[in-house]
Amino acid sequence: MSVRPVRGTVDLFPDDIRRHRRVIETARDLAELYGFGEIQTPVFEFTEVFARTLGDVSDVVTKEMYTFEDRGGEKITLRPENTAGVARAYISGKLQNELPLKYFYAGPMFRYERPQKGRQRQFHQIGVELFGVPFPSGDVEVIALAAQLLDKLGMRDHCVLNLNTLGDIESRETYRAALVEYFSSHKTRLSSDSLARLDKNPLRILDSKDESDKKVVEGAPSFNEFLTTMASDFFAEVLQGLDELDISYVLNPRLVRGLDYYCHTAFEFVTDALGAQGTVIGGGRYDGLIGIMGGASTPGVGWAGGIERLAMLADQTLPEITTSKPISLIPIGAAAEKKLKQLAYVLRGNGQHVDISFSGNLKRRMQRAGKLGARFALIVGEDELHANKATLRDMESGSQEEIRLQDVVKRLSDL
RNA sequence: GUGCCCAUAGCUCAGUUGGUUAGAGCGCCUGGUUGUGGUCCAGGAGGUCGCCGGUUCAAAUCCGGUUGGGCACCCCA
Numbered sequence: 001m002s003v004r005p006v007r008g009t010v011d012l013f014p015d016d017i018r019r020h021r022r023v024i025e026t027a028r029d030l031a032e033l034y035g036f037g038e039i040q041t042p043v044f045e046f047t048e049v050f051a052r053t054l055g056d057v058s059d060v061v062t063k064e065m066y067t068f069e070d071r072g073g074e075k076i077t078l079r080p081e082n083t084a085g086v087a088r089a090y091i092s093g094k095l096q097n098e099l100p101l102k103y104f105y106a107g108p109m110f111r112y113e114r115p116q117k118g119r120q121r122q123f124h125q126i127g128v129e130l131f132g133v134p135f136p137s138g139d140v141e142v143i144a145l146a147a148q149l150l151d152k153l154g155m156r157d158h159c160v161l162n163l164n165t166l167g168d169i170e171s172r173e174t175y176r177a178a179l180v181e182y183f184s185s186h187k188t189r190l191s192s193d194s195l196a197r198l199d200k201n202p203l204r205i206l207d208s209k210d211e212s213d214k215k216v217v218e219g220a221p222s223f224n225e226f227l228t229t230m231a232s233d234f235f236a237e238v239l240q241g242l243d244e245l246d247i248s249y250v251l252n253p254r255l256v257r258g259l260d261y262y263c264h265t266a267f268e269f270v271t272d273a274l275g276a277q278g279t280v281i282g283g284g285r286y287d288g289l290i291g292i293m294g295g296a297s298t299p300g301v302g303w304a305g306g307i308e309r310l311a312m313l314a315d316q317t318l319p320e321i322t323t324s325k326p327i328s329l330i331p332i333g334a335a336a337e338k339k340l341k342q343l344a345y346v347l348r349g350n351g352q353h354v355d356i357s358f359s360g361n362l363k364r365r366m367q368r369a370g371k372l373g374a375r376f377a378l379i380v381g382e383d384e385l386h387a388n389k390a391t392l393r394d395m396e397s398g399s400q401e402e403i404r405l406q407d408v409v410k411r412l413s414d415l
Numbered sequence: 416g417u418g419c420c421c422a423u424a425g426c427u428c429a430g431u432u433g434g435u436u437a438g439a440g441c442g443c444c445u446g447g448u449u450g451u452g453g454u455c456c457a458g459g460a461g462g463u464c465g466c467c468g469g470u471u472c473a474a475a476u477c478c479g480g481u482u483g484g485g486c487a488c489c490c491c492a
Contacts, residue, residue: 004483007483007484063416063489063490064490064491081491081492109492111490111491111492113489113490113491114416114417114487114488114489115484115485116485116486116487117485117486117487118492119490119491119492123492124492125492126492127492193488193489196489204490209488268491268492275486275487276486276487276488277491277492279491279492280492281492282491282492303492304492305492306491306492307492308492309492310492328452330451332450361449361450362450362451362452363448363450363451363452364452365451365452366450366451366452366453367451367452367453368452369451369452369453370452370453371452371453373453374452377451377452379450379451381450382450383450391450391451393451393452395452395453396453398451398452398453400451
């Protein structure tokens with residue numbers, strides 16, 4: 001058998017899990033304060049849940065989905081993101097009379113891509129979705145939550161909030177048409193990547209890194225000219241709401257979304273500390289999504305954050321993760337071992353971190369205690385047992401004292 | 416899917432213009448201590464140099480291929 005993990009997947013050992021956990025728990029706790037309750041949706045859905053909502057031309061659908069047929073012949077896809085799944089759950093649950101609804105989630109996502117720094121085929125995201133609030137204050141609340149989370153993770157100063165508006169449907173359709181017309185007249189100067197984007201997602205050309213493209217982009221029409229007053233008013237209110245909370249941002253007209261159902265606010269918190277994958281949290285408003293999926297038209301706004309990326313940043317911004325140090329119980333002989341196993345059970349029941357090794361002589365067990373960073377070792381051999389005593393060793397100072405066995409639980413609970 | 420870089424001990428890495436037995440630090444094991452860890456001292460185990468083929472009297476070293484990994488493009492978290 002092959003003993004290596006599938007390309008783009010990794011095993012998360014306890015140290016990795018601790019790194020993830022502090023990101024997830026910080027986010028979950030803060031989300032709870034904002035009234036976002038946690039939701040878990042399945043890691044796979046019917047393929048159409050993603051295919052329909054993400055659009056037929058998006059990269060996610062055309063080349064990144066893990067799709068297979070199950071034994072019943074159903075087309076199944078491992079979720080590449082969770083907004084569609086949460087929206088599906090909202091529709092399935094017939095929750096349209098419970099609005100507004102606020103959800104937080106954390107879990108694995110799957111995209112078939114070439115792995116690189118901050119990018120894997122199975123990765124993990126946290127995210128929030130707010131359904132049923134068509135007002136700019138919904139966008140502001142969701143962005144504020146993200147900003148405050150980055151603050152709690154000590155990385156707000158390392159991230160820049162990029163903001164843009166995609167306008168409403170009409171604004172975007174007319175702008176899109178204008179862009180296609182403009183770029184079509186400059187086809188010869190466009191890169192092959194951008195020629196492909198001309199059909200799929202012309203807005204993307206605006207963000208091209210190709211030098212020749214950049215020159216063409218300079219002459220391209222600006223979105224501002226195509227925004228309806230309703231759309232520009234909406235965006236202005238979002239900006240004002242952020243100003244009122246002293247949440248700083250930069251306007252980035254090149255920030256776009258590939259997916260059709262996005263509208264109005266698009267935002268990304270970006271850092272330069274993680275190489276090319278700088279987006280640490282990204283999101284926006286998606287008023288069209290739930291309607292596309294067949295639910296009663298319901299506005300939505302939310303974001304997702306990459307746990308691996310956030311954890312990497314947290315390594316730089318938060319203090320080193322510390323773990324609790326155990327008390328090591330060290331028996332010598334079968335009778336003492338039996339006694340200490342019972343004692344370990346009691347101490348653990350009292351909430352103490354207790355280690356008792358499964359085998360080894362005194363020296364071996366002391367080595368283990370040292371390696372685990374035990375603060376104290378409690379040694380019980382034949383001598384101690386007969387005298388109804390235990391030897392308590394302070395592992396740091398090396399000093400030892402004898403205490404009575406019946407005092408052990410009380411004594412250790414004071415440590 | 417495309418491009419660039421990399422692959423030597425469990426880990427991090429050295430290895431000279433191709434030359435005899437491939438090294439270091441850390442880690443691991445044993446002893447110095449019949450019931451005392453971490454420090455210290457002495458000793459030890461561990462490598463078909465990713466894999467396949469080629470050049471050569473001779474390959475870890477040069478060439479081709481292949482697999483795996485990393486980074487970047489595309490796109491995104």
